[in-house]
Amino acid sequence: MGVKGLTPGERDSLIAAATAAREKAAAPYSHFHVGAALLSEDGRVFGGCNVESASFGLTNCAERTAVFKAVSEGVRRFRAVAVVTAADEPTSPCGACRQVLWDQCRDIVVVMATTGGAVEETTLATLLPRAFELGERE
Numbered sequence: 001m002g003v004k005g006l007t008p009g010e011r012d013s014l015i016a017a018a019t020a021a022r023e024k025a026a027a028p029y030s031h032f033h034v035g036a037a038l039l040s041e042d043g044r045v046f047g048g049c050n051v052e053s054a055s056f057g058l059t060n061c062a063e064r065t066a067v068f069k070a071v072s073e074g075v076r077r078f079r080a081v082a083v084v085t086a087a088d089e090p091t092s093p094c095g096a097c098r099q100v101l102w103d104q105c106r107d108i109v110v111v112m113a114t115t116g117g118a119v120e121e122t123t124l125a126t127l128l129p130r131a132f133e134l135g136e137r138e
């Protein structure tokens with residue numbers, strides 16, 4: 001079963017929300033500013049940015065910030081996520097974020113865009129084939 005696509009308008013506004021979220025990035029170590037925006041099934045948008053730590057491994061990526069914000073507000077059904085950076089090419093979510101997105105959103109549209117206007121669209125199942133799921137335990 002495929003994911004339900006975004007209209008061009010929905011895609012543009014999700015990219016705009018991720019671009020705005022990117023302005024909040026706290027990235028004094030990498031200087032790589034990332035913004036994300038997660039669209040819920042009921043049309044709400046949750047922005048997120050990367051938040052770095054002086055203890056580098058504690059850094060939280062923009063995508064996971066957006067997921068944790070939405071889930072902690074009780075939102076559990078999603079349609080799409082957008083990720084925006086100022087890199088030359090669109091940046092795709094890191095492996096950790098792919099898993100966390102799959103955990104909470106299952107298969108959604110993933111829009112990757114640059115501040116320079118490049119846009120790519122795919123799905124989470126494409127980025128994370130055979131995703132790990134814990135399933136039922138005794």
Ligand code: THU
Binds near residue numbers: 049052062092093
């Ligand atoms: N980063 C994200 O926010 N999302 C990704 O999918 C990849 C990496 C952040 C983490 C760190 O603050 C910076 O980009 C450089 O790795």
